[in-house]
Amino acid sequence: MRMRISCGTTILLLALGLAGCAFDAEEPILSESAVPFGRGGSPPPQRLKALAAGSGAASVWGPADKSFLGTSMTAASRVYFTGHRGIVSEVFYPVLDTVNTVDLQFLVGDTAKTFVDEEKQQSYTVTQPDKRSMRWQATTTNSGHNWRITKTVFTDPGRNALIQRVKFDALNGKNVTQFNLYLLHNPAMDNSGAGDSSKTINTVTPAARTMLVASENSRASALAISRSWKAGAGGLPMVSSGFVGETDGWTDLLGGSSDKTMSWRNDAASGGNVAQMGWIDLGASAVTSVSFDVVLGFGTTEGEATATANATLGSNLATLQTTYDSGWNTYTSTKLNNQGGTADDQYYLAAMALKTIQDKSNGAMIAGMGTPWGESSGDSNNGGYHLVWPRDLFKFAGALVTAGDTAAGTSVVNYLFNTLQQTSDCGAGEYNAPGCPQGYSRVGRFPQNAWVSGWQYWQGTQMDEQAMPIILAWRLGAAVYNPLWPKIKKTADYIVNVGPWTQQERWEENYGYSPSTIAAEIAGLVCAATIARANGDTASAARYMAAADYWQQSVDRWTFTSTGPHGDGKYYIRINPSARSNSGAGPQVYNPVSGPDAAIQVTHGNGGGTHDQRYIIDGGFLELVRMGVKRPDDPSIVATLPEYDAILKRTIAGKGEAWFRYNYDGYGEKIGGASYDGLTGRGRLWPIFTAERGMFNIASTGLGSAGTPFLTAVKAFSTPQGFIPEQVWSEATLVTGWDVDLPPGATAGTPTRSMSPLNWAMGEYISLVASIRAGKVVDIPSVVCGRYNACVVQPAAGEVGVSVNVTAHTVVGQHVYITGNTAALGNWNTDLGVPVAVVPIAPNMNSYPVWKNRVNVPASSSVQYKYYRKNANGSVTWENLSGGGNRTMGTPATGTLTLNDTVTW
DSSP states (O other), X not given: OOEEEEEOOOOXXXXXXXXXXXXXXXXXXXXXXXXXXSSOSOXXXXXXXXXXXXXXXXXXXXXXXXXXXXXXXXXXXXXEEEEETTEEEEEEXXXXXXXXXXXXXXXXXXXTOSOEEEGGGSEEXXXXXXXXXXXXXXXXXXXXXXXXXXXXXXXXXXXXXXXXEEEEEEOTTOOGGGEEEEEXXXXXGGGOSSSEXXXXXXXXXXXXXXXXXXXXXXXXXXXXXXXXXXXXXXXXXOEEEEETTTTSHHHHHHSTTOOXXXXXXXXXXXXXXXXXXXXXXXXXXXXXXXXXXXXXXXXXXXXXXXXXXXXHHTSOHHHHXXXXXXXXXXXXXHTSOOGGGTOOHHHHHHHHHHHHTBOTTTOOBOSOSSOTTGGGOOTTOOOTTOSBOHHHHHHHHHHHHHHTOXXXXXXXXXXXXXXXXXXXXXXXXXXXXXXXXXXXXXXXXXXXXXXXXXXXXXXXXXXXXXXXXXXXXXXXXXXXXXXXXXXXXXXXXXXXXXXXXXXXXXXXXXXXXXXXXXXXHHHHHHHHHHHHHHTTOHHHHHHHHHHHHHHHHHHHHHHXXXXXXXXXXXXXXXXXXXXXXXXSSSGGGGSBSSOTTSOOEEEETTTTEEXXXXXXXXXGGGHHHHTTSSOTTXXXXXXXXXXXXXXXXXXXXXXXXXXXXXXXXXXXXXXXXXXXXXXXXXXXXXXXXXXXXXXXXXXXXXXXXXXXXXXXXXXXXXXXXXXXXXXXXXXXXXXXXXXXXXXXXXXXXXXXXXXXXXXXXXXXXXXXXXXXXXXXXXXXXHHHHHHTTSSOOOXXXXXXXXXXXXEOOOOTTOEEEEEESSGGGTTXXXXXXXXXXXXXXXXXXXXXXXXXXXXXXXXXXXXXXXXXXXXXXXXXXXXXXXXXXXEEEEOOSSSEEEEEEEOOO
16 A cells, blocks of 8 residues: 655754655555565464563663774765674664664574674674775674674665675585574664664565564664575564563573573564564575675654665665765765875775765764764763764864865855854853753854754853854855855854853863964954955954954963973963953953963863863964964974973884873773773873874975874774774873873774774874875965964965065064055054064074064055054054155065065154
């Protein structure tokens, strides 16, 4: 019969529900009569045996160290899969934050009932048969028990179904009749391991199959195979639903005093943590191998899921595989930049992994396809890393832009401003928002993190996450940012009103003045000012630029200590926990109440303890260079490197250099290797900092080759498949007295169980490859580094470069600018004029009293200009020119012009 399916318009807030839909679908005819094999015959009658409502063992998520992941390039398939140790682990449907499967694996026993092996506990290899496709081949072997399983894993490009093409081999003279093969599935429907229902459903048309179906709310899955299930008593198929740890198939085979063969057959289990198992009929022929297919179909109803599974199994799977590969082949060959031939397989894997985690419903991208230490984390942590963090999103969407996929970046920017950006004021403050449906919100604010739908998850405010969407919009150009200008303005206004103080810095644990956060804020405001001017809003542009300049000129005064306990005592601290003064009529409103030399105690998250603010150091200061806010040879940057390296850098023999996040970091496994619990962990080494340091070295030297050793190290820290983890083990060490061990069985330089791949790290690999090739850091915002004399911006058509050298004496707190009668010089607006800077010229020497910068102005023009200084209170003093008036420069048609001027006040 035909049924009309209607998916209503109810929005499932916590599960990222989708908008309602209505469609016609050909439903299979369902029957409670079993058809255990083939497509014909008259099945014997059966009684449905349903277990009483139960719960099962507490549900947990899958391990976060993935050995494969993928999805189809088509929009028609909304299934995204991962694998752990060669088996399918979390499967997401219909959006990337909604888990529906924890694991899907085989159990292998012998007919003599002497053993049962769990597939994921065996030796395995995982490879890409086609290096330009996210199709995977996993081979699991137990030579001692004489079997091997080889699987090819991909999705149906036209349907919501996961496909595994399986070959079971009997080894060492054995044949398949000597083995029992079982398929075990642990659903976690609608992002919840508890509360699921599972049952056996038999389809009659369009194909007669017995399927294991799971459901919760508007999510359903159907597990089907191309072979028959083993027939049990009365000819009934040996498939069963049970509660994990109580009545499930694993317990039947391996729990307690089991007989190592499937005995239980339950037709339904509901209301708990369920698992499904079926006994696969390998046939009576004494052959050494059997091939078959496994399909896991999804839908909004059980009927839709079974119809999908049937349709996929009834298709030519070889053709589906070719179509799946073709989609990825086309993407890699036509959308991605091969970096002049220097792009390697890991570069393409990184790009495809990032494309995999871009949701097909709205362009959002999640931080990671899993939950760190998922095997010890349950439903109470239903977000894990499969949420949207604007900071991570900026980093890896920018990497895809670098790789050539500008369309991905454009969709991300539109998602950020059209879906994620908040549009109302609600709540007294972060984590104090009673009566606010989504929690704390402010006009123009981006939440700390969110579901794909844009619904806020945690309540914190991180000011770098406010700025980064603006930077990405600027990078993609006027066609992207001009239509979004009204929304960009709301976020830029929010930054000026709230910053530079942040409620959380990039490690999401502490408030105050953070070098990394301030770097992003400055860059975001300079980009916002550029966009404002392009849209005729000079007043906003001037406000943003004035704030950005003051913050750039003050970041050392706010976050660089000269009385620290490490090294020579002079370095950037991780964070100054002061409040913002909010006093004064000028820019002093942004100043902290206390500076970085104050003996203030800071309590760090994750059990890191309480320490003097000057005692904790991290690598966030390098973001000042990455964002174009500081030159790589800036004295404060250079001064911090020795302390940063001495405290946090470790060299792993045979692999390379890596860094800890900060001293007294508790975000990692406990001493001994037990899972992170938020209280007594130890952060390990992060490969992402290896990539960041490679980028810094390229910026410092202007040589792409300076980044090569760091690229080699990142590759060495990667998994055999090429995935870059969040953290890798270090050798046992002390980090300023903080004991960090190497647990038994762990190998230094290999992934911990936190998350692999970390999408941020995969993006940095792309950026590092591109920067090595370019001989410069490719994603530094040129409009920022050009303003602060941190790079040379090549003139556009019709422009020439002017090198400005001006001798001017000042006192502390005063800064020199140039302005003039052209837009490049600010059109006489003293908040839009171009700052000139004192620059390093040798170790412990700078150019003062000569101030320098470079600006691009119209060619073949007579340009009027003049110098002024901004005083500490924001007031302006113009230079004292003999006879008054302005200076004039005549610009050449090509080439460059150098100004050597002297100013008196």
